[in-house]
Amino acid sequence: YKYAGFLVAGLAGLTGLPLAVGQVVLPLGISFFTFTQIAWLVDVRRGLATDLSAWRYALFVTYFPHLVAGPILHHAEVMPQFADPANRRPRVDLIALGLAVFTVGLAKKVLLADPLGTLTDPVFGVAAAGVTPTAAEAWMGALGYTLQLYFDFSGYSEMAIGLSLLFGIRLPLNFDSPYRATSIIAFWRRWHMTLSRFLRDYLYVPLGGNRQGPWRRWLNLWVTMLLGGLWHGASWTFVAWGALHGAYLVVNHAWAAWLGDRRPTQGWAGRGYALAAGATTFLAVVVAWLPFRAPTFEAAGRMAAGLVTWPAATAGGPFPHLVGHLAPAPASALAYLAAGLGLVWLAPNTAAIFGLRGAPPDAAPAPLWRPSLASALALAALCCLSLASLHRESPFLYYQF
Numbered sequence: 596y597k598y599a600g601f602l603v604a605g606l607a608g609l610t611g612l613p614l615a616v617g618q619v620v621l622p623l624g625i626s627f628f629t630f631t632q633i634a635w636l637v638d639v640r641r642g643l644a645t646d647l648s649a650w651r652y653a654l655f656v657t658y659f660p661h662l663v664a665g666p667i668l669h670h671a672e673v674m675p676q677f678a679d680p681a682n683r684r685p686r687v688d689l690i691a692l693g694l695a696v697f698t699v700g701l702a703k704k705v706l707l708a709d710p711l712g713t714l715t716d717p718v719f720g721v722a723a724a725g726v727t728p729t730a731a732e733a734w735m736g737a738l739g740y741t742l743q744l745y746f747d748f749s750g751y752s753e754m755a756i757g758l759s760l761l762f763g764i765r766l767p768l769n770f771d772s773p774y775r776a777t778s779i780i781a782f783w784r785r786w787h788m789t790l791s792r793f794l795r796d797y798l799y800v801p802l803g804g805n806r807q808g809p810w811r812r813w814l815n816l817w818v819t820m821l822l823g824g825l826w827h828g829a830s831w832t833f834v835a836w837g838a839l840h841g842a843y844l845v846v847n848h849a850w851a852a853w854l855g856d857r858r859p860t861q862g863w864a865g866r867g868y869a870l871a872a873g874a875t876t877f878l879a880v881v882v883a884w885l886p887f888r889a890p891t892f893e894a895a896g897r898m899a900a901g902l903v904t905w906p907a908a909t910a911g912g913p914f915p916h917l918v919g920h921l922a923p924a925p926a927s928a929l930a931y932l933a934a935g936l937g938l939v940w941l942a943p944n945t946a947a948i949f950g951l952r953g954a955p956p957d958a959a960p961a962p963l964w965r966p967s968l969a970s971a972l973a974l975a976a977l978c979c980l981s982l983a984s985l986h987r988e989s990p991f992l993y994y995q996f
Contacts, residue, residue, distance in 0.1 A: 596621055597621060597626070598829045599616050604616075627661065627663075628662065634669060634793065635652070644674075646675075654677055655677065658764075660759045660766070663751065664751035664755065665787070665789055665790070666756075666767050667790055668766065668789075672766075672767055676765065677764070683763075685763070686763055689760045693760030693761040695949060695964065695974050696951070697754050698974050698981070699750075699949075699974075700750040700752070700757060700945070701981045702750075704747055704750035704751060706980065706981055706984060707746040707935060708742075711743035711932075714736070714739040715740040715743055715888070718917065719888055719890075719898065721917070722736075722895075723890050726897070728901040729904065729913060730902065730906045732914055733901025735914075735928060737885060737902060738935075740884055741774075741884055742935035742939065744884065745770075745773070746935070748787070756769075756951065767788070767789055770785065772939065774880070775939070775940060779843040779876060779880075780847050780851070782876060783840075783844070790823070794819050794822075798822060798823075799815055799816065817844070824836045824838065832889060832892060835886045885899055943963060
């Protein structure tokens with residue numbers, strides 16, 4: 596379904612043979628189905644999965660809230676919950692929490708991610724058409740997509756968590772303010788956390804992990820991220836994104852090993868180091884999103900060239916290539932970006948607000964949210980605003996995964 600066309604096209608390019616595969620319709624959520632069942636089979640082989648009930652297995656694989664966008668489930672997290680009779684009775688507190696979390700996830704997708712897409716798509720369209728965007732355009736497109744992807748994907752994950760809570764089932768968290776990370780290592784502990792866990796347990800560790808010296812460890816890291824990039828899509832641009840993050844991780848681990856205990860942690864030196872590390876990490880992530888979003892390497896290269904182009908005065912202002920294509924005015928576009936950056940850097944995330952606990956349930960800090968008439972009215976207004984915005988075309992960024 597997913598890779599036949601990619602592999603055949605590559606073979607045709609290498610051999611010159613007229614090879615082709617007909618149009619294949621990609622089933623929604625095929626990667627999540629596949630990963631879930633791979634993990635199950637491997638754990639059965641390892642003796643870690645012992646509940647082999649066909650009914651509960653079928654429920655585990657086809658449990659609908661997570662299928663389109665994750666989180667990637669592990670049997671040890673949800674199978675005991677399915678078997679627990681207490682979860683078969685409706686709980687008003689979990690229903691209220693589930694509706695609240697779902698509403699916030701929907702708002703992130705509809706009210707934040709989709710408007711940011713109106714800034715991002717024209718810029719990448721300019722690059723795909725063979726034009727190098729100006730510095731202002733390139734940075735607006737790169738930052739816009741960085742925020743759009745986060746709000747889109749984390750919003751869908753939270754909608755899945757909220758839906759599942761309606762049935763009394765807690766799904767694992769998938770995001771933990773990843774853009775606040777001060778290293779690429781920390782970024783991957785916060786971004787798509789269930790994918791990172793899957794790649795670690797079922798690729799990195801079987802390849803040898805860190806058991807065979809630093810050089811083999813770094814190779815294992817790089818190969819794992821390379822395959823993680825290929826999982827995201829049947830395209831060389833996704834492979835390049837995975838290879839780039841693999842290289843980031845190798846450099847990060849080498850730097851951490853060299854720095855050791857010399858890293859400043861106290862006073863102004865510690866704060867300055869954390870700020871510089873956070874800015875460097877965020878910039879590295881933004882640059883890596885370019886091949887992830889761009890349709891070709893050439894378009895990604897033009898976007899990268901625009902990022903490092905010195906701002907210059909042009910007849911059309913800072914956005915000359917977007918005249919007639921940029922839906923909001925430039926001032927509104929900058930306001931969207933500023934609001935998005937403020938939310939990801941300064942605001943508490945959804946898990947902190949609602950005191951969400953991973954699966955299986957464990958101790959968690961007290962939530963910032965409490966059921967009340969005021970919170971109910973606020974969430975109802977947010978839900979109505981989100982529903983009123985659903986008349987617009989709302990692309991799903993992760994449809995091919």
